[in-house]
Amino acid sequence: MLQIFLRFFSLGLVSFGGPAAHIGYFRQTFVQELNWLDDKHYGSLVALSQFMPGPGSSQVGFAIGYHRGGLLGGIAAFLGFTLPSFILLFLLAVTSSQWLDYSFTQGIIHGLKLLAVVVVADAIWIMFKQFCQRKQAKLLMMFSCVIILLQPSMLMQFGLLIAAALVGRHYLSSAAGSEVDASAPPLSQPVKLNFFWLSLFAGLLIASLVAISLSSQSSITNLTQLFSQFYQVGSMVFGGGHVVLPLLQQSVGDSISHDQFLTGYALAQAVPGPMFALAAFLGAEIWIEQPLIGALVATLAIFLPGFLLMLVALKSWNAISAKPQVTGAIAGVNACVVGFLLAALYTPIFTSAVLSPIDMALVVLGFGIFKTFKPNIFFLVAGFGVTGALIGAFVS
Incomplete structure (x- = not known):
């Protein structure tokens, strides 16, 4: 357990670049260097993380720890990989x-907000090319973006996700099914899910929905409501990373200001580790009476659903992924969340960060550098932070 923890802790200290980079770090360390699992097994874990709601790279890390040391190994992997970013964001x-x-410091934060525009725009571009290749997927993406821009709410997002899954099941199953690994077992193989973990996931989700509904009349956030808000978000975020932004913004928007939310998101760009560790910053800001408790509750709640669902399906993933209707539904959901992210790029990210022609020029310049030269995210963080500080000092 200590070995698993230390390996993931060392990665959590240096893993800049978001989920795609984290998956590359994991493969280099656990497949090529340590030989804890082979490429085929690792590839299947990565694919499973894309078909489950939750933080994609952290789910892969949890699955590697589970493969190496069972449930305690998965927990050790999660703690090790998340602890550095949790500590940094909590202290901030x-x-x-x-x-x-x-x-x-306001200048630095403003610079990091401009970086957020660049990073999210790049994420949308990559996800659009990956998930919106067919006409039906493009239409789902556009429809979900328009609806969320006009009627932003958690209930609307949840309804759109369900509708997208139904549309994808009927119209995208052939395309999704063609991407299934040819080594997957035949469809006749029985799917054996772990119903204990599934029941726990569903029970907590229902309880969180009830708790949010009962507390909707009060403007005061208690720990139960805090847990429920972040658990609900973790249960509905497909793709992980920046996709968490629109759902989180809708969920905690009444408990924290736009400036606080975007400050936390900007700072999350500047620290290594999973983007979902943003929950530590938000939890501490919301539960100011005991910020450490708030940070711990929010972080546990947002990560827990994805891990519970991984435990449900880890032993039956090959049989599940061989079913075209399942992969079609997920393809529809993926197209829908691209639309969510596009709406979030406009508000709150773009509208709160780009306030002048200079800001827009920096965004265009940063995006061009990012796409052309593909620098390490650390250099982009430093560059935007310093530039924002200089502009802030000059303007003031």
């Missing part, structure tokens, strides 16, 4: 009152 949250009002 609890000390924000000491440094947030300085023009220098």
Whole structure:
């Protein structure tokens, strides 16, 4: 267990670049260097993470830890990989009152907000090319984006996800099924799910929906509501990474200001580890009476659904992935979340970050550099932070 924890902790200290980069780091370390599993097995875990809601790269890490050391191994992997970003974002949250009002730090944060525009735009472009190749998927993407721009709400997003799954099941199953690994077992192989974990996932989801409904009349957030908000988001985010942004913004929008939310998101760009660790910053900001408790509850709640679903399907993934209707439904959901992310790119990201022609010029320049030269995300963070600080100092 200690070995698993330390291996993932060392990766959590240096894993900049988002889910795609994390998956590359995992393959280099656990397949090529340590030989904990082979490429075929690793590829199947990556594919499973794409078909489950939750933080994609963290789910892969959890599955590797589970493969190596069972349930405790999965927990050790999660703790190791998430702890560095959790600590950094928690400390940034609890000390924000000491440094947030300085023009220098405001300039840095503004620069990081501009970087968020670049990174999310790139994520949308990549996901569009990956998930919206067919006409039906493109239509789903456009429809979901338009609806969320006009009627932004958690209930609307949930309804669109269900509708997209139904549409994908009927119209995208052939395309999705063609991507299934040829080594997958025949469709006749029985699917044996772990119903204990499935029942726990479903029970917590129903309880969270009830808790949010009962507390909707109150403007005060308690720990049960805090857990419910983040658990609900973790249960509906497909693709992980930046896709969490629109759902989180809708879920906690009444508990935290837009500026606080985008500050946390911008800071999450600047630290290594999973994007879902943003929950540590938000939880500490929302539960200011005991920020550490708030950060722990929010972080546990947003990661828990994805891990429970991984435990449900880990032993039966090959049989599940061989069913075209299942993969078709997921293809529809993936197209839908691209639309969600496109709507989030406009609001709150673009509208809160791009405030002048200089800002827009920096976004265009940064996007061009990002796509042309593909620099390490650390250099982009440093570049946008320094540029934002200089502009802030000059303007002030």
